[in-house]
Amino acid sequence: MHLMSSRLFSKCAGTSISFGLRALASNHGCVRFKKPPPPPREKPLEPMKKRDFTPQELVEYDGVKQKRVLLAVNGKVFDVTRGKDFYGPGGPYSVFGGHDASRGLATFSVGNDAVKTEYDDLSDLNSMQMDSLREWETQFLEKYDMVGRLLKPGEKHQQYDESETEEEDGKGDKKEQ
Numbered sequence: 001m002h003l004m005s006s007r008l009f010s011k012c013a014g015t016s017i018s019f020g021l022r023a024l025a026s027n028h029g030c031v032r033f034k035k036p037p038p039p040p041r042e043k044p045l046e047p048m049k050k051r052d053f054t055p056q057e058l059v060e061y062d063g064v065k066q067k068r069v070l071l072a073v074n075g076k077v078f079d080v081t082r083g084k085d086f087y088g089p090g091g092p093y094s095v096f097g098g099h100d101a102s103r104g105l106a107t108f109s110v111g112n113d114a115v116k117t118e119y120d121d122l123s124d125l126n127s128m129q130m131d132s133l134r135e136w137e138t139q140f141l142e143k144y145d146m147v148g149r150l151l152k153p154g155e156k157h158q159q160y161d162e163s164e165t166e167e168e169d170g171k172g173d174k175k176e177q
Helices: 002-032 081-087 102-107 127-143
Strands: 070-073 076-079 145-149
Touching: 070 102, 070 127, 076 127, 102 127
Parallel strands: none
Antiparallel strands: 070 076, 076 145
């Protein structure tokens, strides 16, 4: 009887120890594989004053030369800095940062041929591609701040009133420089 109770005690004690070790290992594993805390967020940039851009001026806002990331869609320039993980350096759509993204969005292309360094009049896009581009434009208008226009060759920069918003555009508040 004594031998039997001794074996039973050993078995129970072994199970308890085994359970304890498993719990400890499990807890240790959770701590070890816990995600590190995210890096501190950068202070958000001040809202950008509205202005117009040539394609050459827009290139400065690719997230490398400037902290801000801008891109143009269908003649409108958007501040996509809060989407920097997508449009900034190393992002899947970084080719669009600092450029007119219209052609790439309309043709579903993210290759280097999707953007041009000179003004792109998009006249060779078909009606389906133009419809797609207008849908993209609507999405960008809903998600990002429009900070200006992309200028055509020969078009002059407009001076915007400090209080002017995109809704006020075209109401005579602009002055040519």
